[in-house]
Amino acid sequence: MSSKEKLQKAMAYGIENRPKVNGFPFLAECLRKAGVRHNIWSLPAVQSVYIMDTGESIVNQGAPLFSGIEDVPMFDQVALISALRIDQAGESTFPEFLNAAWNAGVWGYDVDFNKHTVMYMGARGEMYTESYASVEVPELIL
Numbered sequence: 677m678s679s680k681e682k683l684q685k686a687m688a689y690g691i692e693n694r695p696k697v698n699g700f701p702f703l704a705e706c707l708r709k710a711g712v713r714h715n716i717w718s719l720p721a722v723q724s725v726y727i728m729d730t731g732e733s734i735v736n737q738g739a740p741l742f743s744g745i746e747d748v749p750m751f752d753q754v755a756l757i758s759a760l761r762i763d764q765a766g767e768s769t770f771p772e773f774l775n776a777a778w779n780a781g782v783w784g785y786d787v788d789f790n791k792h793t794v795m796y797m798g799a800r801g802e803m804y805t806e807s808y809a810s811v812e813v814p815e816l817i818l
Contacts, residue, residue, distance in 0.1 A: 679711060679728045686710035689816050696766035698809070701792075705813045708789040715787040719778050720746070741778055751781035751798030760806065 677685075690706030707715065707726070714727040722738030759776035762768045768776065777785070783799040795805045 679730055679732045680734055682710040683707070683712065683726055683728075683734055686712075686816065690813075693815070698764050699766065700764070701809045701811045702813060704787065704789055704792070704808060705811050706816055709813060709816050712789055714789070717785045717787075719774060719782055719784055720748075722774065741775065748783065748799045749779055749781040751800065751802035753780075753802075753804050755780035756782060756796055756804055 686706040686709060690703035694702040711729045712726045713729050716725045716727070717723070720741050722740055724736045726734045726736070728734065756777060759773060759780055762776070763773040777796065781798045781802070782796045785794055785796045787794050792810055793805055793807050795803055797803050
């Protein structure tokens with residue numbers, strides 16, 4: 677199975693089976709089991725690059741948050757943490773989370789699946805890093 681196929685299978689399984697509350701750690705573990713080491717997001721483009729343990733890189737291009745020219749919101753760590761807590765409580769969809777993060781001034785983020793961290797970055801060099809819990813996903817077979 678290719679890295680791309682493993683990624684697609686892990687994403688589908690993780691999205692279908694993740695719990696409503698704190699679903700991200702479950703999805704993250706599915707991706708880690710598929711060989712993803714880093715996941716780098718460009719928020720306005722909704723573009724995600726997956727760095728695999730094989731050295732390969734795979735890009736996933738979603739629908740951009742907007743088209744044309746827009747102001748980048750100022751980084752607001754309090755608003756970002758609020759968006760994270762709402763998402764972790766299962767009270768937002770992924771598109772709603774992306775929009776809330778963008779409105780909090782998040783330009784992009786980098787998930788390190790080995791360290792269990794997500795670093796959120798603003799366009800002016802601001803950063804906020806948060807750890808997430810390690811979980812078991814024994815059912816996923818790749």
